[in-house]
Structure formats: C-alpha cells, structure tokens
C-alpha cells in the first residue's frame with residue numbers, strides 16, 4: 001500500500017518540520033533559550049540568552065558552557081526537570097540578573113529517555129508586569145504573615161514552669177502531669193473553672209514528644225451544637241449546599257501529630273460522643289459529607305469542670321467514652337484548697353500584669369494576702385488575676401495593701417479579721433451570715449458575691465437578687481454607658497442563673513441567647529461562671 005507508506009513518510013517529515021518550525025518560532029518569540037544535558041550541564045545558549053551573561057557575573061559564553069547549570073543560574077530548576085522528566089510550564093525565576101517568566105521542558109531521545117532539558121525565558125521585562133507582581137508579592141507577604149500567626153497561635157504558651165504552686169496538692173498535680181507528658185495516652189483534667197486545666201494541657205504538650213506539632217484547643221461548650229461536628233471532623237468538599245467548595249479541615253485533622261485539647265467535654269451532645277469514641281478507638285473518622293475515612297494521630301487531652309461520673313449516672317455522658325477518656329485523670333485543686341500558693345501566685349500574676357501593661361510590677365502586703373486567703377475564689381486563679389488587675393489599675397501605690405483590695409472587694413470590709421479561712425467556708429450561707437444585708441453597701445456586695453458563688457442558697461436567702469450592685473462604680477449614674485450596660489448584663493445573667501439553679505443551658509434559653517454566647521459572657525464574668533453548673 002504505497003499510498004499509506006507515502007502518507008507515513010510525509011507525516012514523519014511533516015512532524016520533523018513542525019518541530020523545527022515550532023522551535024524557530026519559539027526562539028523568535030522568547031527572550032532566550034538554554035539547553036542542558038542529562039547531567040544538567042549547560043550545552044548551548046542562544047544569542048538572546050547571552051544578554052544575561054554579564055548580569056550573572058560572566059563575560060564570555062565560553063565561561064559557562066559545560067558547567068553545572070546552578071553554578072551559572074542561581075535558583076534554576078533545570079536539574080529538577082532533568083531528574084523528574086516533568087516540564088515546568090510556567091514559573092517565575094528570580095536571581096541577581098533579574099526576574100523572569102520561564103518555561104522548562106525535558107528533552108527525550110528516541111527511546112523516551114530524558115537526555116537533557118530546554119529552558120525558555122518567555123519574558124524578561126517583568127517591570128511591565130509590576131502591578132501584577134506587586135499584588136502577588138503583597139499576597140505572598142500576607143500569606144506568610146497569616147501562616148506565622150497561625151503557627152504562633154498553635155504553639156503552646158505554657159510549660160510546667162508556668163504552673164505556679166508549691167503546695168503539696170500543686171506539686172502532686174505537676175508530677176502526675178509530667179508523667180503523663182512522657183506517655184502517649186489520653187489525659188483527663190478535672191477541676192473547677194480557672195484552676196489551670198488549659199495551662200496544664202499546654203504544659204503536657206510542650207513536654208511531650210509531640211511538642212513540635214500543633215496544640216489545638218476546642219471549647220466544646222462554646223461552640224453551637226449544630227456546628228460541633230463540622231468543627232471537629234471537618235467538611236468534605238461540596239458536602240452540602242452552602243458548604244465551602246474546597247471543604248474545610250476539622251480540629252482533629254489540624255491537630256494531626258500534635259495534641260487536641262477538648263475543653264468542657266461534658267457538654268458534648270450524645271450523638272457526637274459516639275463519633276468521638278469511634279475516632280478515639282479506631283484512630284480514624286469521616287469528615288461531614290464524606291464516605292472516606294481520614295486517619296489521625298493526635299493525643300487527646302480532655303477537660304471538665306463538672307463531675308463526668310455524675311453525668312454518666314444521669315445518662316448525659318456515655319459510660320464507654322468516659323472510661324476511654326479516664327485513662328489518666330488529674331484533679332486540679334481549687335485555689336481555696338491550696339491557699340498556701342496564694343503568695344507565689346500573686347507575685348507571678350502581678351509580674352504578668354506588669355508585663356502586659358508595661359508598668360512596674362506591684363508588690364503585695366502580707367496582710368492583704370491573709371485577707372484574700374479567706375475568700376472562696378470560685379473563679380480560682382482566673383478570678384484572682386482579675387482582682388489583682390483591678391487592684392493594680394485602681395491603686396496608685398507600688399505596694400498593694402489591704403485597702404487596695406477593699407476598693408475591689410468591698411466584702412473584705414464586711415468580713416471580720418478573724419473570719420475563718422476559705423477552706424472552711426464551704427457554703428454561701430456562712431458568707432451571707434457574715435455580711436449585713438440590704439442597705440449597707442459592703443453587705444450588699446457581699447451578698448452579691450455570695451449569690452455569684454453559691455446560687456441556690458442565696459435564692460432562698462434573698463429576694464433582693466435583682467438589686468443592683470451599689471458599690472460597683474459602674475452603677476453610678478456618672479459611669480460610662482458601656483460599663484453600665486455591662487453591669488446590667490451581669491445582673492441579667494446572674495438572675496437567669498439563679499432562676500435556673502445555675503443550669504447554663506436553661507439560663508441561655510431564658511435569656512434568649514445562644515448557649516455559646518452565654519459561655520462567652522461567662523468567660524468575661526468568671527465570678528458568674530463559678531456560680532453555675534453546666
């Protein structure tokens with residue numbers, strides 16, 4: 001079939017000519033061509049490419065032929081193309097000679113083996129692309145900043161040295177946590193709000209072999225129930241209408257290799273508890289809207305300020321999940337049970353406050369510490385820090401005396417000097433008993449704080465719950481509006497907590513706000529947080 005043969009020969013010739021024409025056209029169009037052999041040594045450059053020689057520090061083409069390409073062209077990827085046999089169709093090459101838009105192709109022999117590569121400078125007047133390049137570089141800078149901020153947030157701030165306290169209880173907590181750090185098991189931190197559960201979780205992570213990886217914290221209570229699953233396990237691309245087309249990674253994935261801190265685990269809805277249990281057991285999970293499983297390798301540290309055992313009894317927490325989490329429980333004592341740590345804690349917190357506010361650290365009188373030791377500190381170290389911060393801002397002197405705290409804690413006034421220590425003061429009834437009620441300002445505030453700390457008792461003890469906190473400067477009609485609004489807000493939240501016996505879910509409903517919003521508010525007002533159960 002001569003015609004077919006002719007056609008074959010014709011097409012073969014045609015192809016060769018096409019390749020030649022393509023090459024000629026391309027060399028016309030582009031700003032320079034460079035060819036390397038299979039060991040990435042330069043074998044040929046065209047006339048246009050020669051224009052770059054001087055900017056690269058050479059005078060003659062003879063000086064560069066036969067040399068490894070990266071010795072001549074900094075940042076080139078020609079060797080990569082030869083090694084992988086894969087083209088790089090479009091790239092930006094930046095080096096001391098300038099910024100270029102380049103293209104790189106492997107060259108194959110008849111058997112398909114890579115025998116070299118061709119590099120084309122498509123565009124060398126990147127100056128004219130300046131606005132575009134400027135935008136690109138701005139975006140790159142922003143991305144780098146966002147990435148470093150994210151990495152900073154995911155790094156832990158705390159180590160064991162930040163957990164202040166030399167009391168027997170504090171030392172015991174630290175030694176248990178140190179032991180937990182070297183193991184890879186699940187840890188359960190139990191303790192009232194503000195006792196340092198998150199601090200300890202970070203310290204365990206920092207001292208573990210996972211320290212180089214992320215520490216991801218999720219407050220289960222602060223996330224609306226409907227969003228929890230996506231937040232935990234992520235969303236597959238295009239999983240549902242309105243979902244991000246590219247999907248979203250969940251906290252489990254983000255914590256991969258590192259530590260996942262699940263705060264207020266007792267607030268997790270039952271349906272999600274099942275999925276969490278499976279994830280912990282199987283070490284894999286399915287993102288929302290996906291059938292494919294994702295493996296994960298993160299240590300889980302869970303925390304709770306309520307007795308999980310009790311929740312199990314009430315059928316609000318799965319027993320199997322409880323046992324799975326309760327491998328290594330650590331109980332953090334409330335501050336009132338380790339009042340000997342008050343002094344070092346005050347010193348540490350005063351230093352922190354000074355650093356944060358760029359001021360000289362204040363000192364604290366022994367007499368003031370003794371008085372503080374008699375308070376119940378339901379908001380624990382967090383509440384202590386708030387009190388110290390307020391005292392620092394209101395008190396001019398360098399030493400915080402008892403008077404400095406009388407301004408912040410008027411109930412100190414009402415408390416007899418020989419009042420029993422906080423450790424013995426286990427009920428609000430005893431505190432209310434100490435305080436004169438009604439029109440006496442200090443008494444009213446004492447009552448107010450007692451309400452904030454021991455809700456149910458005071459419910460019966462005072463019908464005057466709605467009475468405003470007369471000693472609070474924000475109550476004065478001269479107080480700025482934001483302070484007065486905050487005061488009203490506190491009063492409303494407190495009233496709702498009282499009315500619901502401290503139940504946060506019901507209180508949020510009563511207030512007509514989302515549960516997550518209430519949790520945010522309680523973070524703002526730890527003395528109220530201390531008053532409520534979950």
Ligand SMILES: Nc1ncnc2c1ncn2[C@@H]1O[C@H](COP(=O)(O)OP(=O)(O)OP(=O)(O)O)[C@@H](O)[C@H]1O
Nearest residue numbers: 162163164192193194195196197198199305381382
């Ligand atoms: N032992 C401690 N030494 C120094 N600072 C502490 C200590 N315990 C708690 N803090 C500080 O008190 C504040 C509250 O601590 P953290 O958030 O760890 O408590 P938490 O138990 O996780 O509270 P919540 O249950 O409300 O989330 C933080 O500023 C923390 O640095």
